[in-house]
Amino acid sequence: SKTLKIAVIAGDGIGTEVMPWGIKCLEAAAKVYNLSLSFTSFDFASCAYYKQHGQMLPDDWKDQLSGFDALYFGAVGLPDVVPDHVSLWGSLLQFRREFDQYINLRPCRLMPGVRCPLAGRKPGDIDFWIVRENTEGEYSSIGGKMFPGTEREVVIQETVMTRTGVDRVLKYAFDLAQSRPKKHLTSATKSNGISITMPYWDERVAEMAKGYGEVKVDKFHIDILTAHFVQRPQHFDVVVGSNLFGDILSDLGPACTGTIGIAPSGNINPTGKFPSLFEPVHGSAPDIMGRGIANPVGMIWAGQMMLEHFGYKDAADAMLRAIESVLAKGDDVVITGDMGGKGDTKSFGEAIEREILGSKE
Numbered sequence: 137s138k139t140l141k142i143a144v145i146a147g148d149g150i151g152t153e154v155m156p157w158g159i160k161c162l163e164a165a166a167k168v169y170n171l172s173l174s175f176t177s178f179d180f181a182s183c184a185y186y187k188q189h190g191q192m193l194p195d196d197w198k199d200q201l202s203g204f205d206a207l208y209f210g211a212v213g214l215p216d217v218v219p220d221h222v223s224l225w226g227s228l229l230q231f232r233r234e235f236d237q238y239i240n241l242r243p244c245r246l247m248p249g250v251r252c253p254l255a256g257r258k259p260g261d262i263d264f265w266i267v268r269e270n271t272e273g274e275y276s277s278i279g280g281k282m283f284p285g286t287e288r289e290v291v292i293q294e295t296v297m298t299r300t301g302v303d304r305v306l307k308y309a310f311d312l313a314q315s316r317p318k319k320h321l322t323s324a325t326k327s328n329g330i331s332i333t334m335p336y337w338d339e340r341v342a343e344m345a346k347g348y349g350e351v352k353v354d355k356f357h358i359d360i361l362t363a364h365f366v367q368r369p370q371h372f373d374v375v376v377g378s379n380l381f382g383d384i385l386s387d388l389g390p391a392c393t394g395t396i397g398i399a400p401s402g403n404i405n406p407t408g409k410f411p412s413l414f415e416p417v418h419g420s421a422p423d424i425m426g427r428g429i430a431n432p433v434g435m436i437w438a439g440q441m442m443l444e445h446f447g448y449k450d451a452a453d454a455m456l457r458a459i460e461s462v463l464a465k466g467d468d469v470v471i472t473g474d475m476g477g478k479g480d481t482k483s484f485g486e487a488i489e490r491e492i493l494g495s496k497e
């Protein structure tokens with residue numbers, strides 16, 4: 137079969153600690169299911185690179201990465217070393233924007249064996265996708281600071297919604313809802329208070345809905361939507377939101393289902409013109425870095441999403457089953473502290489790797 141060319145960008149902090157386990161698990165899946173994967177590591181998009189070069193990425197980063205099928209990304213950010221807006225705008229957000237990864241797809245699922253902080257929920261009760269707009273909206277570079285350093289200081293950052301940008305993320309979300317048994321789409325809005333962009337978002341949702349007669353559509357303002365995530369998460373099937381709303385919901389959702397340490401994401405360019413990027417939802421976790429105790433599941437599950445994206449269904453299914461089975465066992469000495477265990481990155485990663493290797497026996 138064709139070789140899937142993967143660019144590995146581990147980044148900072150626990151990104152560098154969980155990445156090896158993501159690769160080992162992918163290699164295990166490749167071995168069992170006869171896939172050909174190649175991994176090429178890059179040291180840019182890290183604060184160490186910035187310290188050396190004064191920028192997060194080399195000038196020719198696009199040329200260096202364009203030929204890859206996918207980017208496998210850890211996490212970036214060491215705010216004590218480089219300000220977050222410099223390190224993240226200079227790396228991850230460039231990848232998303234320049235490679236037109238306009239979908240950020242993030243599952244929110246209560247997995248077997250994971251302690252849910254919400255009372256009375258069991259696996260299967262919470263199982264939905266968050267579809268986040270990933271290239272425009274509130275994350276815009278339009279704005280500026282005037283009269284800096286004076287009492288007249290003004291800062292402005294515009295929200296940008298283009299018809300193309302809104303419609304393409306809505307179409308992806310409607311298609312996804314259409315493909316699922318419940319066929320239910322929820323739109324995150326705030327059209328009561330944000331009086332220009334958010335009513336426009338609602339208008340495009342209503343327009344798109346006309347083409348999807350079978351999909352049940354509802355919408356909630358973002359404030360009450362966060363409450364519903366906590367109080368009735370079983371309501372949701374596919375949730376679509378702007379860049380910022382999707383960002384917030386995709387930490388809240390995984391937190392409601394146990395820990396953000398297991399949540400993955402796909403930053404997808406559906407046209408295939410540019411590489412897509414797969415990463416855990418969590419960041420570089422400076423508070424626990426260097427101790428080898430980070431949960432590797434978000435990184436491994438992101439690798440699973442990558443195989444799924446490229447249509448390697450058997451291997452992807454096996455990876456997901458392996459993750460589920462190790463979570464379900466919930467072995468105290470295997471799972472990490474964020475899940476209430478005493479294990480570490482290695483014990484958790486190894487258990488999943490072993491499960492994948494044994495998945496065809």
Ligand code: NAD
Pocket residue numbers: 150210211212213214215220224228396397398415416417418419420421422423424429430431432434472474
């Ligand atoms: P974070 O996700 O790094 O950490 C939040 C909390 O969750 C911390 O207490 C951390 O210890 C814990 N945590 C996160 N991942 C974990 C894991 N795998 N296992 C166990 N515990 C885990 O978010 P933050 O603290 O807001 O950000 C820290 C840095 O990471 C900042 O520089 C931020 O900008 C950056 N960040 C980067 C990304 C990314 O690269 N995709 C995402 C989010 C934050």
Ligand code: IPM
Pocket residue numbers: 224228229383417419
């Ligand atoms: C995420 C992160 C990023 C975002 C940050 C690190 C810029 O929080 O991937 O969710 O806001 O998109």
Ligand code: MN
Pocket residue numbers: 383384387417
């Ligand atoms: Mn986030």
